[in-house]
Amino acid sequence: MKLKQAVTGIAVLASMTTAAHAQSAGSFFVSTGWFHLAPQSSSQPLRVTSIGGSPTDITEANTGASLGSADTIGVTAGYFVTDHIAAEFVIGYPPTFDLNGTGSLExxxxxxxxxxxxxxxLFKYYFNAPTATFRPYLGIGVSRIWFTDEKITNGAFQSNVLHGPTSVTTDSSWEPVFNAGFTYAFNQHWFAGVSVSYLPLSTTAKLNTQAQTPVGTLNVQSQTKIKLNPIVTYVNIGYRF
Structure with a gap:
């Protein structure tokens, strides 16, 4: 009987030790899931900054734009520096945002x-013990933002407002990220999670138009500052090593 109790005790201790290291210092984790990006967007009016190479400052009143929401798949990889602090790298397949007219451009x-x-x-602080099934966290980090494949897709807008073929470029920037969420452990390896992030993000869209005018084709440059300020939700499933 004593031998049986000893063996049982050792088995329980071993399982507790294994579980204790599931979310503790020195452990790695990966996850994959679905991002939903919901911009809280607005923009300044379109401003013409140059016509035919001559600087101007003409504001097109009652013009603006907003961004629609987008979804994409993403992955993360992280490392527990301590039992409560983890560093995490996050990346997603680049989502495509639609730019919609507001004001007179609606x-x-x-x-x-x-x-x-x-x-x-991201750097996250996890609450509760490393062995806890449910672990909420708060995080803060930094994101490098840039855009590709920027283009005007509306022919009527291009012809009637911009008056010619137009190319678009946008600024890139470093932005802070504020994050909160939780994980739920199914066992010592597998877990599911939900998080919400906020990025105070803005970018300047610069338009370069070959405008058709009564005196011929003139290069017209214009720009607008767009605030995106997206709220990003992430639903995922992960594995701890």
Missing amino acids: QFGKLGQAKQWSPTL
């Missing part, structure tokens, strides 16, 4: 689109 609907890249480094 009649045109979708004006253009662009893909957003935003690899992110």
Whole structure:
């Protein structure tokens, strides 16, 4: 009987030790899941900064744009520095955002689109014990933001407002990220998680137009500052090593 109790005790201790290291210092984890990006967007009016090479400062009143929401798949990889602090790298397949007209431009609907890249480094503080099934956390980090494949897709907007073929470029920037969420452990390896992040993000879209005018084709440069401020939700499943 004593031998049986001893063996049972050793087995329980071993399982507790294994579980204790599931979310503790020195452990790695990966996850994959679905991102939903919901911009809280607004923009400044379109401002013409140059006509035919001559600087101008002409504001097109009652013009603006907003961004639609987007979804994409993402992956993360992280490391527990301590039992409660983890560093995590986050990246997703670049989602495509639609740019929609507002104000006098609302009649045109979708004006253009662009893909957003935003690899992110987060530092998270996990509450509860490393062996806990449910572990909420708070995080803060930084994201590098840039856009690709920016283009005007609305022919009527391009012809009637911009008056010619137009190319678009956008600024890149470093932005802070504020994050909160939780994980739920199914066992010592597998877990599911939900998180919400906020990025105070803005970018300046610069338009370069070959405008058709009564005196011929003139290069017209214009720009607008767009606030995205996306709220990003992430539902995922992960594995701890």
